[in-house]
Amino acid sequence: MIRVLVFLVFLAFVALGAAWLADHPGEVVLTWQDYRISTPLSVAVAALVAVVTALIIAWSVVRFIFKLPDLVTIASRARRRARGFAAVSRGMVAVGSGDPVAARRHAGDAERLLGREPLTLLLKAQAAQISGDRAAAEAAFNDMLEEPETRVLGLRGLFVEARRKGDLVAARAHATKAVELAPSVGWANEAVLEFQSAERNWRGALKTLERRAALRLIDRAEARRQRAVLLTADAMDRAETEPEAALAAVREAVKLAPDLVPAAVLAGRLLARAGKYRKAAKILEAAWVRLPHPDIAAAYVEMRSGDSARDRLARAETLARLAPDAAESRLMLAKAALDAREFARAREALAPLIAERPTLRTCVLMADIEEAEHGETGAVRAWLARASRAPRDPAWLADGVISDTWSPVSPVTGRLDAFVWGTPSEQIAHQHRETQDGHQSDEVLGDGDERPVAEALPEIAPPVKDEPAAKPAAARGEIIETRAEPAPAAAAEPAEEPRIPAAPAPAPTPAPAAPAPTSAPAAEAAAAPARAEPAPAPSRPAEKAPLPPPAIPVPQYVMEAAKGRGQRGEPAGGDESASRHPRPASPVIFPISRPPDDPGPVSAEDEGAPVRRIVT
Template identity: 35%
Template sequence: MLWSLVKILLFVGVVLVLTWAAVQLMEVSGQAVIMLPGIEFTLTPLQMVLALLVFALLVWLLFKIIGLLIAFLHFLNGDETAISRYFNRNRERRGFAALADGMVALASGEGQLALTKAQRAERLLERPELTSILAAQAAEMAGDHKRAEESYKRLLADERTRFVGIRGIMKQRLAAGDSETALKLAQKAFELKPRHEEVQDTLLRLQAESHDWAGARTTLGAKLKSGSLPRDVYKRRDAVLALSEAKDVFSDESSIEAREASIEANRQSPDLIPAAVMAARAYIKADNKRYATRVLRKAWEVHPHPDLAAAFAEIEPEETPAKRLKRFTALTKHQTQHPETKMLLAELYIAAEDFPAARRALGDLPETAPTARNLALMASIERGAGADDRVVRGWLTKALSAPRGPQWVCDKCHAIHAQWAPICDNCGGFDTLSWTTPPREEITLPGNADMLPLMTESPEEREAHKSGPESALVIRDEHGDLDPAAVPPGSEPGESTRPQDRGDEARQDKLS
């Protein structure tokens, strides 16, 4: 505000001074005569001053025109001049506008438009470190992988963009399935930026897929140092890598190295079930049964698993069922309410032919959490207890459509694996397999309702069923309830229509 007032006052002062000077010149007497050949000019003092000003302006314009002509000649000669700088600035302005439009199109998901703008910006700017990045990303979005790879290769020439180029080509090779080249590029990118988290993860996965466990452990250590991996997760994954290394060494029949690697993996992560099993078997091979027992017991305390029980049985393979039942107390006294502990006890009692104890050990597991395994155990218990074949077949029929229970399931893609592996075979995730129950899938057998009597009844029962009175036929309504109109005379709607069925139900209640 103050500066505006000062400028107004200055302007008024200049106008006053010029007005006073003009008045003074008008009051001056006399004339100025300018004589040219054949022409004579008579000027007053004021006109003389104005003429001098016009003459000075014309001289200034003449010099400017001469300078412009000289600059034009230099421009035609290819020299840098004000004219060339003007056109360069204009071209640069249009190039940056095209670059900005390309970035907006890329963010909007318009790959082809972004690629067109990137080509225009590249032609106007001649700045490959800027335009090649946009062109590569736009070509990727548009599906032009060849042009994208060419753009990434141009970035390799500049030190500032070399990492971007290597990373881009690495992703292209991964998409094409060329894991060998992608691994080399990932190693080079890791050398340039060892703290880059995406490159660390990619390199770790590729090294694990190629069974380069030593290199993978080095990369894992770099992730820990860069702070992108918590220490507890690092210990777990390092144990997974050590276990994988042990499995490879074991496959090469190098038993000493396998034992050392598996024991190291179990020491780093005692809750890793495959590591505990392999370490226990290494101790068994070294005739150190006490350490094998301790390893399996500690793992069972964390998470009961059938592989742990199988390895525990290998400690004393020749023992009797009674001795085995007693020795397995070291496991079964822990996690007593866990389904795996209950099923293990039931299996041990079945082997010892103590079927009532097996039924008590299994508890209400077949009713509350039925699986194919515990239902098959119930069939074995009923068979061992002398139950009718129809009852045994009934349990086996339920097992056909029951879920399998916990399995090795990938946390990322939910693929089911028969055995534990460090890498998911489906999605390639590292250390994503966990022992858990997969999502329930309905199992439908063709003609299930028609096949059920064939699986649960004996031939004699089916024959009697066919030739018997109307009591052999029970009709249910659309909701699965008994149709009162179809219940034979003398029977209650909720009762079984055959005497042997009621006898079986009474016997089942007595066993329960």
């Protein structure tokens, strides 16, 4: 618009000048020696304008001729750069699509056409990375360090390569240098924070966290949470040497993150150690309402050292009233009742959990109750066997790692505040159990084979009982034998030849087993006189190969509960019964016919039943 206005103003001045010349005619006379030239003023002005225009055009032509080589060079360079950037674009597309051959080709074209451009170096490094050429990638990143505008980018590339090789010293040096060059770089600040946390330099990590929060690299809520985690970790390290400083740090952590269970537990224990039981109870109760956790329960119940078991039970009942429907409340009550030897109260607390699918801790606790009340019985072994394949209890989870204790950083990635409280997934456990990655396979627990224990034990048929015959049997003059045969087991050796077997082993409960149907000839001959004779005991079957251990290792508290109980026992009757029926003891049958929490004693009546021989 401005150019149009300027042009219109120029035309107006030209028109005014032409009109003025027309109103004031005159002559222009040029005299040189004997020559005299005269012309009208308008013609002289027109000639002057034409000469000036011609001179300008001539000068432009001469200038263009002299600048033509430079113009040709500039045009060639522009075309070369255009081709180079086109190669960079195609190379980036190849890198994104995962084509290493095309990426290397376009990276070479871009380097040849553009030289040491930042984008060329980046494409070269990325092409080397997807091709697996780590040396070429590091060389490209080192080239970036020579240019100020690509120095931070080169440091990040070297940092990634160093971590990939496991050179944490070099990785930390690159991240620290990047923070010095560009304090607002997020990846470098996060890496420095992770390294400081891995070295347990909690105070240095707090300073790094404050810098990240000041630069708004993380939001305020996340900054408060991470600060609480770092304060808790610092307090855990100083709890024994500097209890007062540790208590101050952990109380600040509780204020910043009231739902952080380790902070509340540590604060409660430190306050209880200092004799401030009311403050400790207040912190633990507030944390229990937010998340019932076994660590909170242990700290609350054991708050006052020297209390009797009944005092601990009363304290457990007080805490359980804050979350009466929580599973942890029932487990806490059952454990406290067991310590107080109130077995009925312990069973009552666990009854709702047993009605559903009991977890590992529930099964182990039931085994402890059975052992404390009745001693070593089949029920104890039944509960321990059930615990080996029970669902996992909630645990601390981080990057595929399942841990019984909380840690401020992940042992796999070094990420801060990585552990969360949750139930391990069987699918995730199996995936991590099968992986070959070194930093995961050693830490992940899996459920493994869920084959029931009953499949590993020989099946024992119930005793055969005589039934009333439907019709009289015909005299055939033959001996009819009825016997109970165990179902074939995979690990058992085949029987030698048919013989009269021993009486079937008794079930571990007083309840009679379901009768097995008799054969047709036996039914027909039931009315004939029969004579019962004890059958000789068969030879002991070959021992089975031991079962492979479960894929999920049993936690330490399960091993402690099972320690001293010995291997799986073989129930046997009294001395008198054993003298009447000498034979090897029978293994425990799973599933048992009575409720698993009360299998009952093995009666002498169920020790065995003789095989009947019916003679017609």
